[in-house]
Amino acid sequence: DAGITQSPRHKVTETGTPVTLRCHQTENHRYMYWYRQDPGHGLRLIHYSYGVKDTDKGEVSDGYSVSRSKTEDFLLTLESATSSQTSVYFCAISEERPEDQYFGPGTRLLVL
Amino acid sequence: GQQVMQIPQYQHVQEGEDFTTYCNSSTTLSNIQWYKQRPGGHPVFLIQLVKSGEVKKQKRLTFQFGEAKKNSSLHITATQTTDVGTYFCAGRRNTDKLIFGTGTRLQVFP
Numbered sequence: 001d002a003g004i005t006q007s008p009r010h011k012v013t014e015t016g017t018p019v020t021l022r023c024h025q026t027e028n029h030r031y032m033y034w035y036r037q038d039p040g041h042g043l044r045l046i047h048y049s050y051g052v053k054d055t056d057k058g059e060v061s062d063g064y065s066v067s068r069s070k071t072e073d074f075l076l077t078l079e080s081a082t083s084s085q086t087s088v089y090f091c092a093i094s095e096e097r098p099e100d101q102y103f104g105p106g107t108r109l110l111v112l
Numbered sequence: 113g114q115q116v117m118q119i120p121q122y123q124h125v126q127e128g129e130d131f132t133t134y135c136n137s138s139t140t141l142s143n144i145q146w147y148k149q150r151p152g153g154h155p156v157f158l159i160q161l162v163k164s165g166e167v168k169k170q171k172r173l174t175f176q177f178g179e180a181k182k183n184s185s186l187h188i189t190a191t192q193t194t195d196v197g198t199y200f201c202a203g204r205r206n207t208d209k210l211i212f213g214t215g216t217r218l219q220v221f222p
Contacts, residue, residue: 035212042118042200043155043212058209090154100145100157101210 003027004104006091008058019078021107023091025071031094032074033101034058034066036087037084043090049074081111116203118213126221131188133216135201142206144177144184145195150197158186190221 003026013019023032033070037057045058047066055066063085065077078085086109092101115138124129124147143162147155150195159168159182161177168175184203188195201213 023183032141038212042214043202048209059211092155100160101155102157103154106154 028091
């Protein structure tokens with residue numbers, strides 16, 4: 001497996017609280033992605049990054065922000081968590097955009 | 113927008129039976145990828161198809177990309193219990209983002 005870690009692996013939080021998920025890679029890959037996975041929807045792209053401080057929105061970006069201050073770290077922030085953001089969040093990396101993506105182990109987030 | 117549909121949603125088979133999942137796009141794709149996710153795990157890249165009509169094999173798995181580059185299939189011959197999981201296709205149009213299908217969950221009974 002590629003060197004990707006996600007933290008925390010599990011989190012329970014309350015509606016209205018801020019939450020930050022971290023993705024860390026040791027592969028020095030240029031591209032990093034945040035997906036959410038929900039039953040019946042497969043994997044949906046939230047945000048992605050194509051370099052340090054270079055990010056763009058995916059198909060379900062509302063309510064989420066991201067930051068990438070270092071090549072190895074990509075942070076996903078829920079400014080004010082809502083119950084609809086209960087999901088499994090996966091980080092992925094790729095060396096070049098058309099290439100295959102390597103996924104991290106995922107973070108299970110429950111918003112009460 | 114670009115959509116990638118995948119059928120069936122679920123498939124239960126007896127060990128030794130064959131299995132096929134189909135992926136259909138509303139637009140022509142530049143390439144298509146397939147991933148496998150074991151229960152409780154993360155998606156793992158299996159293969160990428162780029163050329164029209166391309167067929168690739170990995171042991172008991174056969175992947176096809178349609179002539180019009182709008183559909184793809186994954187066929188598993190003689191399923192084993194180790195094949196259990198959800199199979200996702202993911203298509204890309206030109207340099208657009210990768211769009212994942214909804215996945216087919218395969219259950220194999222011994």
